[in-house]
Amino acid sequence: MKSDSRAAVRVGLIGFGTVGQAFARLLARETPDLQSRRGVALSLAAVANRSIDRKRDRGLGEGVRWTEDLASVATDPGIDLVVELLGGIEPANGLIRAALNTGKSVVTANKMLLARHGTELQALAREKGVGLGIEAAVAGGIPILRALRSSFTGDRVTAVSGILNGTCNFILTEMEKTGRPYDEVLAEAQRLGYAEADPASDVGGDDAAYKLALLARLAFGRDVAFDQITREGITRLLPCDFVYARRLLLTPRQLAVARLLESGHLLLSVRTHLVSETSLLAKVTGPFNAVEVRGESGGPFIFSGRGAGGGPTATAVLADVVEIARGGAPAAPPLGFGVLEPCVPATPEEFVSPFYLRFVVRDRSGIIADLARILADHGANIEAVFQAPYEDKSALPFVMTLEPVSGKALAGALVEIDSLTFHVVPPLALPMTE
Amino acid sequence: MKSDSRAAVRVGLIGFGTVGQAFARLLARETPDLQSRRGVALSLAAVANRSIDRKRDRGLGEGVRWTEDLASVATDPGIDLVVELLGGIEPANGLIRAALNTGKSVVTANKMLLARHGTELQALAREKGVGLGIEAAVAGGIPILRALRSSFTGDRVTAVSGILNGTCNFILTEMEKTGRPYDEVLAEAQRLGYAEADPASDVGGDDAAYKLALLARLAFGRDVAFDQITREGITRLLPCDFVYARRLLLTPRQLAVARLLESGHLLLSVRTHLVSETSLLAKVTGPFNAVEVRGESGGPFIFSGRGAGGGPTATAVLADVVEIARGGAPAAPPLGFGVLEPCVPATPEEFVSPFYLRFVVRDRSGIIADLARILADHGANIEAVFQAPYEDKSALPFVMTLEPVSGKALAGALVEIDSLTFHVVPPLALPMTE
Structure with a gap:
């Protein structure tokens, strides 16, 4: 990096999909202004992608080298900083390592890679004295990682949580608004480009968990592993859950939660919560x-904004590029995580919450009594039972709310409850959060 | 600053009121952790305040010099970084200049001083190659200035706005919740410590305008002067305004707004807006x-959080101290604003909005006709007229909503309307915002 000269920082871009193209256009548009107003000189030196000939964009300038050889950009001595926007583990991991090993700073939006190998990559960047920018990997344009890195140094974070997956939030708010079932709304989200053709990583909670791992590492300085995060998808919610939630003045939101408990353990989960209709989260x-x-x-x-998409993500990538270019490599502040302590995840006993339990049953007498007995056996107290008027006795939904109970006690009760024979679909348990 | 040694950065604190004491306690608590986990060594070298003997706190360590001589801390060669938490223009301004002139970095939460003299102080800090940290001056612990400085470098900000005064927001939300009049709620806010004994700067809009000046400088790189900001207080709102607002599915919020118009002018105002009940701002x-x-x-x-108080403000101050201590003086990034372009404020013609107009009149026939004629003469179109059932014919409130109209046209109409003789209190005009 040219920290003390006026020579431009030469940027190599690997990955020219939606975000890559948005970044290249933003860089071209902002370069004159960054130079004149902020004294930061940047130039796009190379763009690498498969089938690059179809994508070549002359509008980005004559000096750009277009190539399908991704590794050639990662190791090019004519490049100072690599922006990796491929996604996925390989070849991104190898390319980033090659770039860091040849003394280049790297900016990436690759949450999956960072969640799985971020700690090693950060150590390599430190060893080489270069920057590793990861802001775009979490919540698109919301500058939350930078805030955790710089603004909460004077405080001790006790909890970081949020709505980290736009696909899930779109589906849940759309189900709430229209009363339509999950499958229909998912199909609409796919048509609108809010969901991938294969939505598993989004709706199953993995995508939010990748981001939560990065947030929790920065917030708590612990070496949070992806597999330490409990994950539960949104796929089992039914239209009736939205009806009951509204009756309770609550609304379903997929929340990723990392909370430091008094035991020193970290509670780490991605699941659907019922949150108060009057909360800020309900307005997201x-x-x-x-x-x-x-x-x-x-x-x-609370930090809120558009979590994904080319524009916001490209903006976050460019902010990291500018920060690294300003600091120069040797002085570049660590944009990622520092030396991390081990993470001990919370046990199921330690997650205590009031719960919403929804059943769909073939109606017969004694159901409530059976459920109440099993719950009592496990120390779970019923707060209320709700049953909306319903015609179909062969698939009757109803809801119980439970006083605060541990996840372990509830899980024990649910194993027994699952074995009862009157269920039409398996019961659903959602924590109710302020 | 000791950028390359392990010697501690010696902090001198000027001002030992609520925020100063909270900062000193936070610094004492966090010092070991900052050293061991972040490699930042800090020590509190001196505390200056009037009547310091009454306030001396042995818990902060034996090495602290307690003094009533504020200037001695600002120029002490044994101090590397000065934290100014006095507030007000003088002596804060002189002390900060003295500290910068003797090569010390400065961190301050002094919004009034920064709004009035921040540009010169920043230029002096640059000239001396030291840091000037100002994060705590706006919105307490919300790291909004840092976000504008580092995270939006890749974008062009078109508008920054918000609820910047906690006193006003407390009063407005309390009036809404309880239906009580302004004076009663102000008295309660004073009892609870949410309003000063002299509330003029808060309720009149000056306090929010100081913060808006700082936000707008960072967001737009323009030399925004405090006096360029239109200011209107919350003191004229009546309980009936909350009743009519709710009928319109709106709620009153004091908003500070800086918006870049296509003309290149900046719209700069602090006033009460009616915002949608379903908006995020309504949930603040x-x-x-x-x-x-x-x-x-x-x-x-959207960034939301507690805007004031010892804890959040002290946290923001400490984050700036840590950032400066990490970077070392020569490399210290400018924490304030850079070289600014001139600011041209928008003209009243350029502010176009739908408006809410509330009248309280001695009832007689022809009032609506008179008002409608004057409004039409000035090109303002009435959208609807609302009148809640009301007993008292000698003080009858009612509301008109106007289609989008320029501030200039509306002001012209209001001058004529004010001269009519049926008003019990002067009419109130509030813009209605999405």
Whole structure:
């Protein structure tokens, strides 16, 4: 990096899909202004992608080298900083390592790679004295990683949580608004480009968990592993859940939660919660994201914005590029995580919450009594039972709310409850959150 | 600053009121952790305040010099970084200049001083190659200035706005909740410590305008002067305004707005808006703050949190101290604003909005006709007229909503309307915002 000269920082872009193209256009548009107003000189030196000939864009300037040889950009001595926007584990991992090993700083939006190998990549960047920018990997344009890195150094974070997956949030808010079933709304989300053809990583919670791993590492300085995060998808919610939730003045939201318990353990989960209709999180609708940070001295702080898409992600990538270009490599602040302590995840006993339990049953007498007995056996107290008027006695939905109970006790009760023979679909348990 | 040694950065604290004491305690608590986990060594070297003997706190360590001589801390060669938490213009301004002139970095939460003299102080800090940290001056612990400085470098901000004064927001949300009049709620806010004994700067809009000046400078790189900001207080709202607002599915919020218009002019105002009940801003209640940023590529992004108080402000101060201590003086990034372009504020013609007009009149025939004629003469179109059932014919409130109209046209109409003789209190005009 040219920290003390006026020579431009030469950027190599690997990956020229939606985000890559948005980044290249943004870079071209902003370069004159960044130079004149902020004294940061950048130039796009190379773009690498498969089938690059179809994508070549002359509007990005004559000096750009277009190539299908991704590795040639990662190791090119004529490049100072590599922007990796391929996604996925390989070849991204190898390319980033090659770039760092040849003394280049790297900016990436690759949450999956960072969640799985971010700690090693960060150590390599430190060893080589170069920057590793990861802001775009979480919540698109919301500058939450930078806030955790720089703004909460004066506080101790006790919890970081949020709506981290725009696909899930779109589906849940759309189901709430229209009363339509999950499958229909998923198909619409796919038509609108809010869901992938294979939605498993989004709707199953993996995508939010990748981001939560990065947030929790920065917030708590612990070496949070992806597999330490409990994950539960949104696929089992039924239209009736939205009806009952509204009756309780609640609304379903997929929340990723990392909370430091008094035991020193980290509670780490991605699942659907029922949150208060009057909460800020309930107002985060459609494909928007939100992150809430609580600290010992300050908070709660809420950051909300569009979580994905070319524009916001490209903006976050460019902000990291500018920050690294300004600092110069040797002085570049670590954009990722520092030396991390081990992470001990919370046990199921430690997650205590009031719960919503929804059943769909073939009606017969004694169902409530059976359920109440099993719940009591496991120390779970019923707060209320709700049953909306319903015609179909062969598939009758109803809801119980439970006083605060541990995840372990509830899981024990649900194993027994599952074995009862009157269920039409398996029972659904959702924590109810303020 | 000791950028390359392990010696501690010696902090001198000037001002030991609520925020100063909270900062000193936070610093004492966090010092070991900052050293061991982040490699940042800090020590509190001196505390200056009037009547310091009454306030001396042995818990902060033996090495602290306690003094009533504020200037001695600002110029002490044994101090590397000065934290100014006095507030007000003088002596804060002189002390900060003295500290910068003797090569010390400065961190301050002094919004009034920064709004009035921040540009010169920033130029002096640059000239001396030291840091000037100002994050705590706006919205307490919400790291909005840092976000504008580092995270939106890849975008062009088109608007920054928000709820920047917790006193006003507490009063407005309390009036809404309880239906009580302004004076009663102000008295309660004073009892609870949410309003000063002299509330003029808060309720009149000056306090929010100081913060808006800082936000707008960072967002737009323009030399926004405090006096360029239109200011209107919350003191004229009546309980009936909350009744009519709810009927329109709106709620009153004091918003500070800086918006870049296509003309290149900046719209700069602090006033009460009616915002949609379903908006995120409507969910920001009590003493909370929120800032919304819109960019060409990204946004809207919303940042919300507790805007004032010892804890959040001290946290923001410490984050700036840590950032400066990490970077070392020569490499210290400018924490404030860079070289600014001139600011041309928008003209009243350029502010176009639908408006809410509330009248309280001695009832007689022809009032609506008179008003409608004057409004029509000035090109303002009435959208609807609302009148809640009301007993008292000698003080009858009613409301008109206007289709989008320029501030200039409306002001012209209001001058004529004010001269009519049926008013019990002067009419109130509030813009209605999405």
